[in-house]
Amino acid sequence: MNFVTETVAWLIDPANWVGAGGIPTRLVQHLLFTLVTLVLAAVIAVPIGFLIGHTGRGRGLAVATSGAFRAIPTLGLLTLVALWVGIGLNAPYVALTVLAIPPILAGAYTGFEAIDRKIIDAARAVGMSEAQIVLKVELPLGLPLLIGGLRSATLQVVATATLAAYVADFGLGRYLFEGLRIRDYGEMLGGSILVILLAIVLEGVFALAQKLVVPRGVTAGLPTDIRDGSSRSRPAMESTIKEGTSHVRNE
């Protein structure tokens, strides 16, 4: 039997789809773990990223720190934290939050930085307070890039969350570690395929979200964009000021 038939056999075996160790349970565990990790990382990274993006200060420090964070091998950090806090989910939460912070941080501050300074300046000049500038101008205009950061973090976390099974009976990674231990390559490959599918689905969700959060005024270069609700995508901050109607005729 080759890997492929083994894998298919494993995936369609009804016994693998029920119970505490079944695919649905582990899929949900894996998904929830990913979401909680992302929320933890976002709670830490987003305010810091907004602060950096808004003030323009501390960018160098953030880049250096995120670079260092990225360089930390997640498995090593996981083992280290597990030795300290013990077996269970705490160690994977810590290790994967550290993994997820840099892309979210980068998404948050680049989102703010990409906004035309003239818009911010005008918002301040007409009398918006700093908090209002962040909430009413920078946040909506920077959201697409922040979502982009979350998207990239999600992809990394959903793949790396398999490591949670290294220190806990948890998530889709369990199939990988178990398959490796008992030399069941069908189970390993099957587990991997499930992780990949989950990643693709999440990727699709984020791609859609990223499109939806681009403010309409930014995408709307043409009057028809509003009326027919076409989902023409444009880079978030591209200048779409068009004079005259030649543009319409060209379409």
Next chain:
Amino acid sequence: MIEFHSVTKRFPDGTLAVDDFSLVLPSHKITVFVGTSGSGKTTLLRMINRMVDPTSGSIEIDGADIGTLEPVKLRRGIGYVMQNSGLLPHRRVIDNVATVPMLRGMPKKKARDEALHLLDTVGLDRSLANRYPSQLSGGQQQRVGVARGLAVNPNILLMDEPFGAVDPIVRAELQQELLRLQQELGKTVVFVTHDIDEAFLLGDQVVILRTGGKVAQVGSPAEILANPIDEFVATFVGADRGKRSLHLENHGDGDIVVDETGRLAGVLVGERSSAGSESKAGPRGPGASAQGGDSR
């Protein structure tokens, strides 16, 4: 009334943008700061709503030192119109105009109603209210910018090269619109431009600045044209190039005005006005006025 008292601004990098500047900007008049880049004109404007704070000296609005006022509150009471309109790209035209009144606590519905009226005031069709700024032409965006500046019915309107980025035909249109609005509204307008023709067209008081925020000459357009204080001003207003030394030539049916090089500058209509009685209401293209000819 806005008063500058010995205002100096040195930026952290050492640039001296404004040097010991004192001036009174009369109420209900248009004061134009004109100069080349680096003359500190925008810095002067931005000091009035505390976007820039002076290094020394003080600025008073109707006798109150603005240094003691809270910047955000001060700015909400002053209209501000900038180049490229500075509109929020993610908000519709009507919401852009209603932004500041809503910040000041006006209910949304009332703010939007008033915003519609302001669109009428600045000559925009109400059908544009629900468009986004990116869907408007440059001139239309600039009108929205003016409407937003007027939204809180401020006494003071600051305009930072507002017509600098639109084409000459639209610019001329917007300039006339501003003069019309000013006749109706009588705001204290502070206008920054690098275009001397625009300055002479719009300004009741024109302030010509040289590099480093030093005043070269202050006066009405007529005073400055008639008596440029030095060579710098003469060069700046174009008096030395013959651009403004106009004379009449008779061409059968009527008089035409030509400059020193013989290039057509305009036609003479009506009676020759006596010097100094120039009125705001009449057509006042600086090149077309016979004033320049008189001064020679």
